[in-house]
Every structure is written in structure tokens, then in C-alpha cells.
Amino acid sequence: xxxxxxxxxxxxxxxxxxxxxxxxxxxxxxxxxxxxxxxxxxxxxxxxxxxxxxxxxxxxxxxxxxxxxxxxxxxxxxxxxxxxxxxxxxxxxxxxxxxxxxxxxxxxxxxxxxxxxxxxxxxxxxxxxxxxxxxxxxxxxxxxxxxxxxxxxxxxxxxxxx
Amino acid sequence: xxxxxxxxxxxxxxxxxxxxxxxxxxxxxxxxxxxxxxxxxxxxxxxxxxxxxxxxxxxxxxxxxxxxxxxxxxxxxxxxxxxxxxxxxxxxxxxxxxxxxxxxxxxxxxxxxxxxxxxxxxxxxxxxxxxxxxxxxxxxxxxxxxxxxxxxxxxxxxxxxx
Numbered sequence: 001x002x003x004x005x006x007x008x009x010x011x012x013x014x015x016x017x018x019x020x021x022x023x024x025x026x027x028x029x030x031x032x033x034x035x036x037x038x039x040x041x042x043x044x045x046x047x048x049x050x051x052x053x054x055x056x057x058x059x060x061x062x063x064x065x066x067x068x069x070x071x072x073x074x075x076x077x078x079x080x081x082x083x084x085x086x087x088x089x090x091x092x093x094x095x096x097x098x099x100x101x102x103x104x105x106x107x108x109x110x111x112x113x114x115x116x117x118x119x120x121x122x123x124x125x126x127x128x129x130x131x132x133x134x135x136x137x138x139x140x141x142x143x144x145x146x147x148x149x150x151x152x153x154x155x156x157x158x159x160x161x162x
Numbered sequence: 163x164x165x166x167x168x169x170x171x172x173x174x175x176x177x178x179x180x181x182x183x184x185x186x187x188x189x190x191x192x193x194x195x196x197x198x199x200x201x202x203x204x205x206x207x208x209x210x211x212x213x214x215x216x217x218x219x220x221x222x223x224x225x226x227x228x229x230x231x232x233x234x235x236x237x238x239x240x241x242x243x244x245x246x247x248x249x250x251x252x253x254x255x256x257x258x259x260x261x262x263x264x265x266x267x268x269x270x271x272x273x274x275x276x277x278x279x280x281x282x283x284x285x286x287x288x289x290x291x292x293x294x295x296x297x298x299x300x301x302x303x304x305x306x307x308x309x310x311x312x313x314x315x316x317x318x319x320x321x322x323x324x
Binding site: 022025026028029030031032034069070071072073074075076110111113115116118136137138139140141142143144145146150153155157159 | 184187188190191192193194196231232233234235236237238272273275277278280298299300301302303304305306307308312315317319321
């Protein structure tokens with residue numbers, strides 16, 4: 001299993017992962033009816049970097065890294081991670097998050113922020129805490145969950161420079 | 163003094179206000195060297211609505227309103243306000259913020275969020291609190307202030323529906 005930068009040619013492998021995660025509507029602030037074309041722009045074109053996790057030629061996960069706020073906030077980056085349902089429970093999110101922190105530091109970022117973590121996404125929150133992220137904000141009823149209705153969203157943050 | 167929707171023709175009056183605020187580097191997450199063309203896109207084209215405060219034909223302030231997160235977060239809007247240095251202390255920010263809350267409710271938004279308020283911007287924080295916003299997050303050293311270095315940024319939030 002290894003992590004490498006994504007190329008435009010990877011999109012056909014990434015789109016099923018993106019679609020599956022976004023159509024569930026439980027974790028990401030994207031429209032559930034986002035088209036493949038829109039998603040490619042969001043995931044591959046807009047971010048500063050996009051990576052894939054590959055195992056025996058198959059793409060099992062992906063993440064992007066971008067600057068979270070320009071100008072006076074441009075030392076903080078933001079990442080988003082997605083894992084194929086076929087590869088859950090194999091530690092991919094941990095691997096990608098650790099990899100993204102190294103990339104972020106190499107690019108000169110001082111901190112990483114997750115802007116909008118659904119408070120119902122307990123496994124993710126547990127994992128980010130384990131990896132050193134703090135919950136620094138709680139947005140009341142900011143996430144409209146398909147089953148649970150309006151739930152809080154968390155802002156999570158980690159200072160990367162030591 | 164009245165508030166009306168901005169048109170493309172207003173940009174020549176808005177640009178000096180935007181430039182003045184952004185070049186100070188103390189409040190907004192925009193590059194201090196943002197060009198007029200980029201700023202017009204940011205302030206007039208990307209947002210869902212942009213308004214101006216006009217007094218005797220002169221534009222003294224402006225704000226935008228946009229959806230803060232798409233998909234499961236699209237019931238929360240975000241606004242940004244700018245006042246010309248020639249018109250400070252006349253209550254324009256209060257007027258614009260109250261106006262924006264009415265517009266937001268009319269458009270169906272349930273809450274309003276400010277993502278990145280420099281903790282050094284005490285007058286703004288005081289005003290937002292007075293107008294019913296709560297501090298729901300604190301981003302450690304997320305704002306690079308031109309005089310004070312890395313300072314915290316606040317996330318502020320108000321539920322609009324009663």
C-alpha cells in the first residue's frame with residue numbers, strides 16, 4: 001500500500017469513492033447530487049495537492065490539501081479524506097492523515113484545520129483526537145444529517161510546527 | 163442613508179473601500195495585494211447577494227451574503243461587512259448586520275456564521291455579541307496580524323430562526 005499524488009487519469013477511480021461518500025450525506029459538505037464533472041473540479045483541480053492510496057494498482061482512498069484562508073490565514077491548511085467502503089478498517093484514514101501532516105509541514109504550513117466535522121461522525125472525531133487534533137469550535141445545528149436532522153458540527157485544529 | 167443591492171456599476175466606488183480595508187491586513191482573510199479584478203470577483207460575483215450603503219449618492223459601506231457550506235450545511239450563511247474610513251462611528255456596521263439578518267431569513271437561511279474574526283478586532287467582536295452572535299470557536303494563532311503576529315481567530319454564530 002502506498003500514497004502518491006493523484007493525476008487527472010485517476011478520476012475514473014476516484015469518482016466512485018467520492019460519489020459513495022457524498023451520496024450518504026453524513027460526513028461532507030457537498031451536495032449529494034454533485035456531478036462527476038463538479039466533483040473532479042472540487043477534488044482534483046481546486047486543492048493545492050491531491051493524493052491517492054494505491055494497493056496492487058487499486059485506489060482505495062484519497063485526500064486533498066488546500067490553503068484554508070488566504071492572506072493573514074494562509075499558514076493554515078485544510079484537508080479532506082475519503083476511504084472506499086471496500087477498504088474501511090484498514091487504517092487508511094490514519095495513514096492519509098499522518099501523510100498529509102508531513103506534506104503540510106514540507107509545504108510550510110504551520111497548522112491544519114477541519115472546518116466542518118459532523119458531531120455524529122464519532123469514529124472520525126475519535127481518530128482526529130488520537131492524531132493530535134483538538135476540538136476548537138462547535139457550530140450549533142450547522143449540519144443537516146439525513147437521518148438525525150440538524151446536528152452540531154465541530155471545528156478541529158492542530159498546530160504542526162514544533 | 164439607505165441600503166440597496168449592489169450592481170456591477172458600483173465596483174468603482176466599492177474598490178477603494180475594499181482596498182483600504184484589505185491593505186490594512188488586520189481584519190480580512192484576503193491577500194493584501196488582491197487586484198481590483200480579483201476583488202470584484204470575490205465581493206460582487208461569488209457571493210449570493212451584495213449590498214451597498216448609500217448616503218446622498220455616495221457609497222459608504224458594503225456587505226456580501228453567501229452560503230457558508232453547501233450540501234448538509236447550506237442552511238447557514240456567511241456575511242462580510244466593510245465600512246469606508248470616512249464613515250466609521252456612524253453605526254453602519256450595525257445597520258448592515260441587522261439588514262443582512264433580515265435578508266438571510268427571507269432567503270430561508272436558519273443561521274449565520276462568521277468564520278474568521280481576528281481576536282484583535284475587539285470592536286467588531288463587541289458589536290457581533292451585542293447583535294446576538296456567540297463565539298463558538300477559537301482558532302489558535304490562525305490569524306497573522308501585521309503588527310501583533312500570530313493571534314487567535316474566532317468563529318461566531320447566530321441562529322436566526324425563532
